[in-house]
Amino acid sequence: MPETTAIYIHGHHESVLRSHSWRTAQNSASYLLPYIQPDMHILDIGCGPGTITLDFATLVGPTGHITGIEPSPGDILTQARETAASRGITNVEFKIGDIFALEEMFKNHKFDIVHAHQVLQHIDRERVSEALMQMRAVTKPGGIVAVRETDFAAMTWFPASAGMTEWTDTYQLVARANGGEPNAGRRLVSWALGAGFARDKITTSAGTWCYSTPDEREWWSRMWADRTLSSSFKTMALKSGFVDEEKLNRIADIWTEWGKSEDGWFAILHGEIICRVD
Secondary structure, eight states: OOOOSSOOSSTTOHHHHHHHTTOOHHHHOTTTGGGOOTTOEEEEETOTTSHHHHHHHHHHOTTSEEEEEESSOSHHHHHHHHHHHHTTOOSEEEEEOOGGGHHHHTTTOOEEEEEEESOGGGSOGGGHHHHHHHHHHTEEEEEEEEEEEEBGGGOEEESOOHHHHHHHHHHHHHHHHTTOOSBOGGGHHHHHHHTTOOGGGEEEEEEEEEEOSHHHHHHHHHHHHHHHHHSHHHHHHHHHTSOOHHHHHHHHHHHHHHHTOTTOEEEEEEEEEEEEOO
16 A cells, blocks of 8 residues: 655644634535535545534435545544534544555445545645546546645735744745645646546636634634644654744744734635546
């Protein structure tokens, strides 16, 4: 089985799961919702705590089925299973799986939709088209591969802040040193073409998240301040040599100060693709 060559930059610290658990099919996969029908079987790659996955499960109904996979064992899949049980959702399973070995893992099963949200940016950037080929290989004829990815260089905010620019520049350096591609959103069409999808089989769109109300600013800024100082990002950033403890503390303080700005506004652009499988 092929092994991935990049490690998830954030890990599953509480500050990371705080963000991931906020995600829903509506706020993170609205571009895909018109394609979901009852009875469908969907594979959700990089399912995390399962909040999007479980929304898919309610949309396909009791005769449909959702499979969520994560690349390594740990508490994250336990949390996803517990959330499913608490919501009484039974048409879902969560298991360990590698995006580079989907065809081997699902030899006898194909899906109507194969979905990944914020996954491709974290894997080896030289192998992204290979991952999309694996996604296509386990999709039924007539089905779709659906992907949504952030584009860090397209993030924008107010008030202008040299410190916030320092944060995003640092993040991109660390992400690339880890093998990933933080500006993934703009590359989705190129990667899909590299995976063998014809251009007329690829539908593109863009989606956004925006944080501006007092509650949104407080939540978003605290989450990033905590990620900077407590998640796996800190370990990788220090190991890379791009930062020291003093710089990380300064970036966390910058996030905290931004969150207090009454006129604060932060927007995130995502690239989205629907690739139809013949």
